[in-house]
Amino acid sequence: xxxxxxxxxxxxxxxxxxxxxxxxxxxxxxxxxxxxxxxxxxxxxxxxxxxxxxxxxxxxxxxxxxxxxxxxxxxxxxxxxxxxxxxxxxxxxxxxxxxxxxxxxxxxxxxxxxxxxxxxxxxxxxxxxxxxxxxxxxxxxxxxxxxxxxxxxxxxxxxxxxxxxxxxxxxxxxxxxxxxxxxxxxxxxxxxxxxxxxxxxxxxxxxxxxxxxxxxxxxxxxxxxxxxxxxxxxxxxxxxxxxxxxxxxxxxxxxxxxxxxxxxxxxxxxxxxxxxxxxxxxxxxxxxxxxxxxxxxxxxxxxxxxxxxxxxxxxxxxxxxxxxxxxxxxxxxxxxxxxxxxxxxxxxxxxxxxxxxxxxxxxxxxxxxxxxxxxxxxxxxxxxxxxxxxxxxxxxxxxxxxxxxx
Numbered sequence: 544x545x546x547x548x549x550x551x552x553x554x555x556x557x558x559x560x561x562x563x564x565x566x567x568x569x570x571x572x573x574x575x576x577x578x579x580x581x582x583x584x585x586x587x588x589x590x591x592x593x594x595x596x597x598x599x600x601x602x603x604x605x606x607x608x609x610x611x612x613x614x615x616x617x618x619x620x621x622x623x624x625x626x627x628x629x630x631x632x633x634x635x636x637x638x639x640x641x642x643x644x645x646x647x648x649x650x651x652x653x654x655x656x657x658x659x660x661x662x663x664x665x666x667x668x669x670x671x672x673x674x675x676x677x678x679x680x681x682x683x684x685x686x687x688x689x690x691x692x693x694x695x696x697x698x699x700x701x702x703x704x705x706x707x708x709x710x711x712x713x714x715x716x717x718x719x720x721x722x723x724x725x726x727x728x729x730x731x732x733x734x735x736x737x738x739x740x741x742x743x744x745x746x747x748x749x750x751x752x753x754x755x756x757x758x759x760x761x762x763x764x765x766x767x768x769x770x771x772x773x774x775x776x777x778x779x780x781x782x783x784x785x786x787x788x789x790x791x792x793x794x795x796x797x798x799x800x801x802x803x804x805x806x807x808x809x810x811x812x813x814x815x816x817x818x819x820x821x822x823x824x825x826x827x828x829x830x831x832x833x834x835x836x837x838x839x840x841x842x843x844x845x846x847x848x849x850x851x852x853x854x855x856x857x858x859x860x861x862x863x864x865x866x867x868x869x870x871x872x873x874x875x876x877x878x879x880x881x882x883x884x885x886x887x888x889x890x891x892x893x894x895x896x897x898x899x900x901x902x903x904x905x906x907x908x909x910x911x912x913x914x915x916x917x918x919x920x921x922x923x924x925x926x927x928x929x930x931x932x933x934x935x936x937x938x939x940x941x942x943x944x945x946x947x948x949x
Contacts, residue, residue, distance in 0.1 A: 554578040554592055555567075556589055566587060576662060609650055611703060611706075613646075615707065624638075625696070626693040666680075668683055678821055681825065681830055681834065686828055689829045706817070712908050716914075720922060723919065723922045723926070735761060736766065739762050752940070755937070755940055758937075797847050800845070811874060812906070814848050815903065821835075821839045823892070823900065832859060840852040840853050840856065847874070854868050865892070883895065883899070
């Protein structure tokens with residue numbers, strides 16, 4: 544009997560108490576469902592539960608990463624199958640064997656095994672937090688309990704599509720400016736390290752002006768100390784990366800992202816749109832507001848905004864309105880706050896939050912397009928000015944030599 548008890552699996556967990564406190568630990572249970580039941584008896588809401596010290600979902604995440612597009616397709620197809628009356632087990636069988644490859648196929652098979660063992664789909668998804676976020680697993684649980692699972696899965700698919708669309712717009716908009724910067728930097732380095740030194744030998748030192756001396760000094764610095772400069776650049780990059788990972792560094796960095804000229808407003812609106820869409824989608828699917836705010840805080844992607852959401856959750860817990868603490872944070876635009884306040888009064892918060900996300904995502908996309916259109920000529924002008932300065936630095940001594948000959 545003692546041996547049998549020692550063979551009972553251990554489950555690591557992260558949970559939230561009724562007071563909103565984060566709790567983590569390890570418990571021993573016969574299986575995953577019993578572990579969930581034990582946490583429920585302790586009045587703990589599980590965020591992550593997995594067998595062993597390292598979660599099974601975490602190890603899966605380290606082996607392979609599921610693409611966001613594959614995950615969106617999974618949610619959409621599963622919703623369609625369930626809506627057509629296909630039983631859950633049959634639907635998972637179809638999705639795991641319809642030609643899907645790699646990590647997603649393995650993931651669906653694991654979900655099927657867990658569901659076949661008596662686990663709900665939401666609990667099975669929660670075992671793999673690096674694939675299925677707490678937002679998705681919580682919404683799925685609410686859909687299973689409320690009897691509208693297919694609608695929830697369809698909304699999750701739409702949510703994922705919107706997030707991917709916004710992310711792709713931001714990344715895509717920055718590709719061309721990044722190429723311009725790299726190409727321009729390459730041209731300048733080529734001029735300073737190859738072209739300028741060759742022309743220098745044909746010029747007389749007495750004809751050098753201040754600009755010419757500065758350009759030649761920069762050439763000497765790059766030629767004689769390029770290794771030291773490279774090591775210095777790596778040291779600065781490593782130092783900044785390490786510092787940003789600290790609590791103080793991360794606060795400064797995230798505050799800078801929100802307040803940076805031009806880009807700060809865009810970063811802020813992207814984070815706010817994400818918060819509104821997550822909170823609205825969860826409320827629409829029957830997730831309690833305190834639990835929805837907790838998951839929205841964890842999914843905010845910015846500690847400054849997460850802190851504001853946490854303070855809002857504390858106020859809501861005391862019976863206050865959601866819009867008041869968000870207004871005090873100073874992060875949310877007045878139009879967004881007014882819409883949230885009116886939605887609370889009309890008891891239509893979940894619909895209005897999604898509408899806020901849709902409207903402001905479209906505005907943010909237009910702002911990104913406009914910013915890129917302005918940034919491109921600015922970068923071109925800056926690179927042209929650098930090349931012009933180098934050209935002038937070389938031409939002035941040549942003109943001086945020519946006038947002296949005459």
